[in-house]
Amino acid sequence: DVKVTQSSRYLVKRTGEKVFLECVQDMDHENMFWYRQDPGLGLRLIYFSYDVKMKEKGDIPEGYSVSREKKERFSLILESASTNQTSMYLCASSQQGMPQHFGDGTRLSIL
Amino acid sequence: AQRVTQPEKLLSVFKGAPVELKCNYSYSGSPELFWYVQYSRQRLQLLLRHISRESIKGFTADLNKGETSFHLKKPFAQEEDSAMYYCALSPSSNTGKLIFGQGTTLQVKP
Numbered sequence: 107d108v109k110v111t112q113s114s115r116y117l118v119k120r121t122g123e124k125v126f127l128e129c130v131q132d133m134d135h136e137n138m139f140w141y142r143q144d145p146g147l148g149l150r151l152i153y154f155s156y157d158v159k160m161k162e163k164g165d166i167p168e169g170y171s172v173s174r175e176k177k178e179r180f181s182l183i184l185e186s187a188s189t190n191q192t193s194m195y196l197c198a199s200s201q202q203g204m205p206q207h208f209g210d211g212t213r214l215s216i217l
Numbered sequence: 218a219q220r221v222t223q224p225e226k227l228l229s230v231f232k233g234a235p236v237e238l239k240c241n242y243s244y245s246g247s248p249e250l251f252w253y254v255q256y257s258r259q260r261l262q263l264l265l266r267h268i269s270r271e272s273i274k275g276f277t278a279d280l281n282k283g284e285t286s287f288h289l290k291k292p293f294a295q296e297e298d299s300a301m302y303y304c305a306l307s308p309s310s311n312t313g314k315l316i317f318g319q320g321t322t323l324q325v326k327p
Contacts (some may be wrong), residue, residue: 139314141317148223150317204312210260
């Protein structure tokens with residue numbers, strides 16, 4: 107069974123901090139994704155990666171960056187956290203042409 | 218523009234009643250469509266995809282290209298079907314990128 111693991115279920119940070127969200131998958135998937143999930147807005151894609159060191163902007167990349175140094179790990183970075191980045195963050199991975207598998211999510215609060 | 222629209226934020230039905238969760242899409246090519254479900258305190262998981270033409274947990278969905286819809290249906294709702302449902306479109310199978318709708322909360326009352 108595919109396992110996508112996000113490092114934290116809950117995280118509280120302060121405005122202006124640099125925040126790292128980590129995601130690891132154990133199925134050698136090429137594709138990895140970061141979304142944020144907000145009520146009434148559904149899931150919105152922040153960034154995705156289809157290979158090591160490759161990244162592409164999604165629909166809402168502003169204020170975020172990503173890193174993929176190893177195939178199994180995809181990190182989301184909030185360069186300078188702001189209160190409007192308080193949200194649920196979901197990581198997903200997939201094999202080419204196959205559906206995405208999701209992690210449990212990280213609920214991030216920026217105070 | 219590529220877009221997925223789920224017009225209902227909340228759908229509330231009684232146990233045993235039929236359910237239809239609406240999904241409309243806007244896409245110029247041949248889309249691949251999915252339904253994902255998130256039960257309370259669980260991760261988002263795939264419910265079904267249109268190319269499989271399967272029935273999962275009694276749910277079915279038919280792609281109607283003429284009406285650009287992919288509605289999710291179940292003839293008799295169960296309380297355990299209560300969850301958040303997302304319709305999603307894949308514009309390219311190479312990257313696996315998905316465009317999600319806003320989600321519909323299904324509430325099945327006893």
